[in-house]
Amino acid sequence: MRNEKLIHALGKCINACNYCADACLDEDNVKMMATCIRTDRVCAEVCSTLNQVLSTKYKDVQGLIDYCIKVCEACANECEKHEHQHCKDCAKACRECVEACRSYAA
Amino acid sequence: MRNEKLIHALGKCINACNYCADACLDEDNVKMMATCIRTDRVCAEVCSTLNQVLSTKYKDVQGLIDYCIKVCEACANECEKHEHQHCKDCAKACRECVEACRSYAA
Amino acid sequence: MRNEKLIHALGKCINACNYCADACLDEDNVKMMATCIRTDRVCAEVCSTLNQVLSTKYKDVQGLIDYCIKVCEACANECEKHEHQHCKDCAKACRECVEACRSYAA
Amino acid sequence: MRNEKLIHALGKCINACNYCADACLDEDNVKMMATCIRTDRVCAEVCSTLNQVLSTKYKDVQGLIDYCIKVCEACANECEKHEHQHCKDCAKACRECVEACRSYAA
Numbered sequence: 001m002r003n004e005k006l007i008h009a010l011g012k013c014i015n016a017c018n019y020c021a022d023a024c025l026d027e028d029n030v031k032m033m034a035t036c037i038r039t040d041r042v043c044a045e046v047c048s049t050l051n052q053v054l055s056t057k058y059k060d061v062q063g064l065i066d067y068c069i070k071v072c073e074a075c076a077n078e079c080e081k082h083e084h085q086h087c088k089d090c091a092k093a094c095r096e097c098v099e100a101c102r103s104y105a106a
Numbered sequence: 107m108r109n110e111k112l113i114h115a116l117g118k119c120i121n122a123c124n125y126c127a128d129a130c131l132d133e134d135n136v137k138m139m140a141t142c143i144r145t146d147r148v149c150a151e152v153c154s155t156l157n158q159v160l161s162t163k164y165k166d167v168q169g170l171i172d173y174c175i176k177v178c179e180a181c182a183n184e185c186e187k188h189e190h191q192h193c194k195d196c197a198k199a200c201r202e203c204v205e206a207c208r209s210y211a212a
Numbered sequence: 213m214r215n216e217k218l219i220h221a222l223g224k225c226i227n228a229c230n231y232c233a234d235a236c237l238d239e240d241n242v243k244m245m246a247t248c249i250r251t252d253r254v255c256a257e258v259c260s261t262l263n264q265v266l267s268t269k270y271k272d273v274q275g276l277i278d279y280c281i282k283v284c285e286a287c288a289n290e291c292e293k294h295e296h297q298h299c300k301d302c303a304k305a306c307r308e309c310v311e312a313c314r315s316y317a318a
Numbered sequence: 319m320r321n322e323k324l325i326h327a328l329g330k331c332i333n334a335c336n337y338c339a340d341a342c343l344d345e346d347n348v349k350m351m352a353t354c355i356r357t358d359r360v361c362a363e364v365c366s367t368l369n370q371v372l373s374t375k376y377k378d379v380q381g382l383i384d385y386c387i388k389v390c391e392a393c394a395n396e397c398e399k400h401e402h403q404h405c406k407d408c409a410k411a412c413r414e415c416v417e418a419c420r421s422y423a424a
């Protein structure tokens with residue numbers, strides 16, 4: 001499938017975001033992590049929907065891919081502000097997801 | 107909340123789409139309903155994500171609202187081709203959701 | 213539909229949990245809210261799945277209803293520890309969802 | 319993470335179920351596939367919720383794992399009735415998911 005690489009990247013991004021959002025809750029400086037938790041959640045949700053839509057033969061996906069790229073970039077930018085390993089891992093997964101979205105759309 | 111009306115419309119649309127998708131499976135002419143089932147599923151999924159994102163203070167939602175409008179319109183257009191009551195109900199819920207999206211964005 | 217009341221209660225519970233989880237992130241004492249945020253998220257997710265499964269004619273739902281009752285009760289118990297209005301509203305929606313689950317199963 | 323294998327199996331099962339549900343819609347004998355499509359959808363949804371709950375430190379997951387095992391088995395049993403490659407692939411992913419659920423719970 002043409003979309004296999006993107007589905008794989010989305011799956012990794014969803015897991016990284018969900019894990020990061022929850023791990024942030026146990027950090028000492030959780031107040032500093034509020035935006036990170038919020039963005040993680042939105043990113044996991046949007047990636048999950050794109051994942052499901054790509055599993056179908058529904059054609060008009062470009063608008064959702066564009067939005068997913070924006071959200072993944074916002075999430076990566078936020079996660080990169082923090083030193084926690086789960087934030088770094090999440091940022092990496094988001095960046096890879098952006099790349100996969102762009103390759104797919106190209 | 108400013109977004110209360112939209113969240114309500116999204117909830118109704120999600121339920122109508124999920125119900126229509128499943129009810130189509132039991133119709134005699136299920137082959138004719140394939141696109142309807144597919145579009146229902148995408149629509150329920152996208153509305154559900156917008157619903158969740160609107161429950162947060164995440165700011166950048168316009169791209170997702172725009173995509174949701176397109177999907178709801180596609181779903182309404184497809185459902186309006188069929189005479190089943192669940193298709194009619196679904197088309198109505200989709201149209202109301204489009205209106206709610208537009209009012210919110212305005 | 214026999215399940216209409218439960219689907220309505222689930223919808224309200226999903227929205228209350230998602231809203232509470234996000235509003236908790238902006239509270240001064242966010243560290244104290246970590247368990248509340250986590251439980252809200254699990255509760256919204258489980259209610260959303262039950263909502264979708266009930267929209268179908270899939271028969272074997274009792275195990276999911278039982279689990280949903282447990283999660284809603286856990287979420288209500290946690291939310292009732294806090295004085296924020298969004299926590300109180302969420303606890304109420306969770307309690308009503310438990311009642312609706314029990315009425316449906318009865 | 320102890321749950322990494324299960325999260326991986328759930329991800330594969332979600333994708334296989336979503337893909338199978340949509341591919342069934344394009345089969346000639348779509349009427350025969352109605353139960354398969356319905357079960358695929360429920361299975362994808364339940365696996366997705368377990369996936370998300372396992373990404374958190376929420377403790378009380380056994381009831382959801384038990385339900386997930388039942389749904390994955392129901393989905394595998396249904397898919398194994400059909401000769402389509404997507405059904406065979408889906409049945410395999412469901413069986414592996416059952417195994418991963420059992421290993422995790424053990």
